Amino acid sequence: MARRCGLVLNDRTLEWEEVEASCPFCGDHGPGKHHLFLNTTRNIFRCVLCGEKGNSVSLYAKMEGVSNRQAFRALSEDSVLYRFPQQPLSQKPAEREPSSLAVRHNVYYDMLMHLELSPKHKADLLARGLSEERIEQNMYRTLPMSSSARRFLAGILSDFHNLEGVP
Numbered sequence: 001m002a003r004r005c006g007l008v009l010n011d012r013t014l015e016w017e018e019v020e021a022s023c024p025f026c027g028d029h030g031p032g033k034h035h036l037f038l039n040t041t042r043n044i045f046r047c048v049l050c051g052e053k054g055n056s057v058s059l060y061a062k063m064e065g066v067s068n069r070q071a072f073r074a075l076s077e078d079s080v081l082y083r084f085p086q087q088p089l090s091q092k093p094a095e096r097e098p099s100s101l102a103v104r105h106n107v108y109y110d111m112l113m114h115l116e117l118s119p120k121h122k123a124d125l126l127a128r129g130l131s132e133e134r135i136e137q138n139m140y141r142t143l144p145m146s147s148s149a150r151r152f153l154a155g156i157l158s159d160f161h162n163l164e165g166v167p
Ligand SMILES: [Zn+2]
Pocket: 023, 024, 025, 026, 027, 028, 035, 047, 048, 049, 050, 051, 052
């Protein structure tokens, strides 16, 4: 089925129980790599990079953009067409559009309202020549160091804001 779908197989592994192939779903982060494992006894595949997985029917379905049911029907008919092997294109993870400035401003402002300026950081700012008023005005804050505290902060904010697109 992998051949029929035009997957690029790793020749070295053709006799192995797990045949390796270039992943047509993520492109392996570059050509010449084989992250897709085709288990020839269990008739399943899995990409260790992008996690795409399935069996021979769903592989065909995904490659052809049809449902599993349609794929099964097509495969049950015996007009067998083999695609020409095609090196998949490497895909970079999509850059997520940041939310609008207004949305980010609201989230960050709210985040600042949950935080304090540590005495150490305040002393540093004073030592750099900033006045108490300026420090107050600029809303300097200290981010918590621990990842659990940061997660907690993000959790609080996510109750009031949609954080998708907010770096
Ligand atoms: Zn993949």
